[in-house]
Amino acid sequence: MEASYQKDLSHLTWDEVFARQLLRASLVEGWMEALHLQLGACVLDIGAGPGYVSLVLADRVGPDGLVYAVDRSADALAYLARLQHERRVSQIKRIVADATTLDSDELRPDSALVAMVLHHADDPMGILTNVARLLPTGAPAVVGEFHPEGPCEKGPPRAERVSPEQVQAWSVAAGFAVLAYCRQTQEHFMFTLQRC
Numbered sequence: 740m741e742a743s744y745q746k747d748l749s750h751l752t753w754d755e756v757f758a759r760q761l762l763r764a765s766l767v768e769g770w771m772e773a774l775h776l777q778l779g780a781c782v783l784d785i786g787a788g789p790g791y792v793s794l795v796l797a798d799r800v801g802p803d804g805l806v807y808a809v810d811r812s813a814d815a816l817a818y819l820a821r822l823q824h825e826r827r828v829s830q831i832k833r834i835v836a837d838a839t840t841l842d843s844d845e846l847r848p849d850s851a852l853v854a855m856v857l858h859h860a861d862d863p864m865g866i867l868t869n870v871a872r873l874l875p876t877g878a879p880a881v882v883g884e885f886h887p888e889g890p891c892e893k894g895p896p897r898a899e900r901v902s903p904e905q906v907q908a909w910s911v912a913a914g915f916a917v918l919a920y921c922r923q924t925q926e927h928f929m930f931t932l933q934r935c
């Protein structure tokens with residue numbers, strides 16, 4: 740557990756957040772499978788942070804696909820911009836925005852990932868409601884979170900974690916059907932959702 744944990748991540752540098760994303764790298768394949776992510780797909784990465792997961796998603800969707808990396812932190816997305824430049828990855832569009840109010844005019848996502856974000860959010864239900872609004876009917880979405888009964892060796896302290904029951908209730912109220920629940924590790928769980 741992190742003694743100085745701050746919900747807004749101000750206790751960590753973006754280098755440190757990126758390093759923590761790397762520690763969770765094994766979770767990403769399960770998220771992409773649940774999203775049926777293929778070449779040419781267009782996926783929302785909500786709360787992308789410094790972008791490790793966005794880069795993996797970009798690799799999966801290929802040069803004809805698109806990843807919308809959305810984060811309220813301009814600094815986090817500047818970190819991702821540097822990595823995109825170094826690695827010559829153009830199929831990620833970075834959007835500095837609050838996910839509760841992100842608008843849909845220019846976005847045509849066919850799936851959405853909301854991973855390790857809700858416990859940082861001021862309005863987690865608002866995020867899920869807006870993500871549902873941005874997706875077409877039938878589209879898949881994945882929510883990943885830290886389990887409150889996990890060992891809590893890394894990540895948010897137990898008291899800051901959201902329960903699977905809470906995520907399920909928010910998801911259904913936001914307009915999703917729950918297709919599957921999975922405890923990916925002792926520390927992590929995920930829901931596979933479908934936009935109703």
Ligand SMILES: C[S@@+](CC[C@H](N)C(=O)[O-])C[C@H]1O[C@@H](n2cnc3c(N)ncnc32)[C@H](O)[C@@H]1O
Pocket residue numbers: 748756760785786787788789792809810811812815836837838839853854855856859860861866
């Ligand atoms: C732990 S970090 C990155 C998580 C990343 N999705 C992953 O799986 O590794 C969580 C990010 O969510 C962002 N975030 C929290 N609330 C948000 C909101 N309402 N809108 C957009 N981004 C938000 C934070 O700025 C932070 O960069």
